[in-house]
Amino acid sequence: AHSVSHQFSPTTPNMIFMLMDDMGWGDLGVYGHPVKETPNLDKMALEGMLLPDFYSANPLCSPSRAAMLTGRLPIRNGFYTTNAHARNAYTPQDIVGGIPDSEILYPELLQKNGYATMIIGKWHLGQQTHYHPLKHGFDEFFGSTNCHFGPFDGKEQPNMPVYRNATMAGRYYQDFPINHKTGESNLTVEYTQEAIKFINKNAANKKPFFLYWTPDATHTPLFASKDFLGTSQRGLYGDAVKELDYSVGQILDTLKTLGIDKDTLVIFSSDNGGATYAKESGGSNSPFLCGKETTFEGGMREPTIAWWPGTIQPGQVSHQLGSLMDWYSTALDLAGISEPSDRIIDGISLAPLFKKGQETNRTIFYYRGNEMMAVRNGLYKAHYWTWTNSLEEFNEGTDFCPGEVINNVTTHDQVNNTAQPVLFHLGRDPGEKYPIKHNSAEYKNAMDVITPIVDDHHKTMIAGNPQLNYCDKAVMNWAPPGCDKLNDCLPIPPSNKQLCTWVH
């Protein structure tokens, strides 16, 4: 039916993968946010394909990003912790671990096959030098290895560096200001200009390129540039969304102006669900339950759009169960590169979907740390474990499910339902409110399908070496490469390696 899809150029396409930070499924107009302030993304969806059933591989930044770049679940690629059961872990600046050399990131393979590769924004796969993007498949890097938390006093913690390639270009707050009072920062503008520069350069060189564009304005502390501050009905969070929407429009316009829009696959998504704990400063996951840090739909369902004029037919909606890990297999497939055969890749190629509308059966596994919490197959989702956070954390004010209470579902204990998983039908009940009765035929039929899939998953699982167990003040960003040129090297405290504390 889609004969046009066979006419695209035989050369491998450029790829731009846009990954937002903590943006929720419900934040875009096209995904139903009532303020409807994302005209560029809404247009992108109309010109491309909307993927409402697309998932992160983890409800937290670092493991999600590691999974996206390795095509493998965090439990395989090492982005998890064994310090406690089912705990989310990430890469704060005192983390000792990072992305292992043994992992093969797809930018490495793209790079070897002639692609120009760049990451703009947040890396988050380890701040120690050997973990940096230029060591793992990127030609260029503009952004930070860490979150933009701060400001710090340089004694307890240093401010975190922003890198230009292998060396620091300055530090957040000192050289790349974020004003917590006004919310003003120019970072999204800079990340957008960098993207356009990279595209222009490679278009001029006629070199195929891969751009991983991952601005973090929607991660607290929120920020937006002056032109966008105060313009949203939603406050600062909405200002940040509006600016990112504008930036996406600028980037797509650049492709059109250069005449390479038909040669470029652009995917937009987010690394995890909206940070409901941030209340009015967090994203919207409606109609889904809870948010970031949880394995409910609000924690891992992502607002996803794929765009490739001339190949992806406009105005499509696909209910393909997708995962950020699919970017791995899709990128390699489109570039004509074989996947590594010595390891399990959890992603699938979406190229048949984009080119021919072919959907693929697959299962989504929802992990939290070292535990498989839930599974989705078709429209059924089975929770083998439920947990929001501890009652202690909750009583201290950290709420991952504000205003939401589902008995035996939004539990504050880690509840093991393995013997009889809590089952939902996500079509009738996207909000995971109405568990299917254990004694019903529907329950039995659904679990008859899911149980062997889960058994097989566990049987064949070879967990990677956990990278997020140890923390050490000495590995913080005291003296990042290039600090000498900026006269901004801080004294490194003595090493004191210890187990990190992961409360969620």
Added chain:
Amino acid sequence: AHSVSHQFSPTTPNMIFMLMDDMGWGDLGVYGHPVKETPNLDKMALEGMLLPDFYSANPLCSPSRAAMLTGRLPIRNGFYTTNAHARNAYTPQDIVGGIPDSEILYPELLQKNGYATMIIGKWHLGQQTHYHPLKHGFDEFFGSTNCHFGPFDGKEQPNMPVYRNATMAGRYYQDFPINHKTGESNLTVEYTQEAIKFINKNAANKKPFFLYWTPDATHTPLFASKDFLGTSQRGLYGDAVKELDYSVGQILDTLKTLGIDKDTLVIFSSDNGGATYAKESGGSNSPFLCGKETTFEGGMREPTIAWWPGTIQPGQVSHQLGSLMDWYSTALDLAGISEPSDRIIDGISLAPLFKKGQETNRTIFYYRGNEMMAVRNGLYKAHYWTWTNSLEEFNEGTDFCPGEVINNVTTHDQVNNTAQPVLFHLGRDPGEKYPIKHNSAEYKNAMDVITPIVDDHHKTMIAGNPQLNYCDKAVMNWAPPGCDKLNDCLPIPPSNKQLCTWVH
């Protein structure tokens, strides 16, 4: 800027007002439902104007519909009860009251000014003969005065009649089957065919027409025709939505085929929020709080689309605060008819919005029975009273806010906050989760605007004679007009007029 809008025909337009039953704000693809199963309505929105800030005048069928047709709040037009404080009331088949003759419905005025008028579907403004549509401005009627509850045994209660104009054409379940086991019923098909017939007839006669199209397939007991059963990811509720979406497409296509699309204003909306108490059989109000029967956003925010090719510019989103009561003033404005000057009309004309994009400042009042529960002005909403339902009803299983608990907001007591209303910012917090602190400057500033508006509203309020206080078995549909021809007149029991019981 919109020069096209001045070119429309000077003749008064046709109008089709489509009012769904219990459909929720979040049920359409364009309003963010994840199943994305409403291609025709989504297209209608792209060709027209989306109104995400549009409200019902009441969270229940009858008062909402009475307000829509009279342009007046139920407290004015009599569609409320004084049997108890702040109770929702409607028109079950034993209701004594109905739409008072003193009310001037806009179809009456359209009819007097040369419009052909018809209602197809659910009337709900009184089942006694003198309340019928043909007595209140409609030339034609195909549908029922009541809900499609049943089947009844004809002893305790008769099955409710379906009318063809002034006489019954049969009864639900007997002559117009609804199969509760399969969910099958042909009613939406019939309502759609009737609509197309009415449009064709008047187009042929070159007579301007007004069609009030109000199918009730999304009100429990749900139904869909055979072609749609089992086709939705959402179960039977979704099947009903898909069929209604298909029907809307058929109706718009009819207008296009006849070449009268540019002469016809079509508005789509719903009478109240999704029936969250029906759980998986109810609509979706995401991201809004609670549902039908409540004055939270989920109870009264409606999925609204306006379509008028050539006049309404395509692809617009307007945050105009709108109300179903605006259909009154809009219809009269477009037909060149003056509004009655002897009474307060709560609606405003949306003609300037449709023609020129001109928005109007206004306030939304949220009523439950005889009480003004809440007020919206700009992005602020102040709850003067909060109530979901009584703890007794709740404990018996009726939950208007499944899975949702907001302290001091989703209360099971009627809580009087008049001295210090609970205030929300609906832009940052559409889910009404985070009350603005009473001691903040923001609270003071917002209430400084709202307080005088509310004071004035109460001062000038002249409540109508309550119509929904008395019930009587004798007024049930035992022997509706025309029953003799169908040999379906049932004996009328002796009159036993008493106060109706309204628990919510």
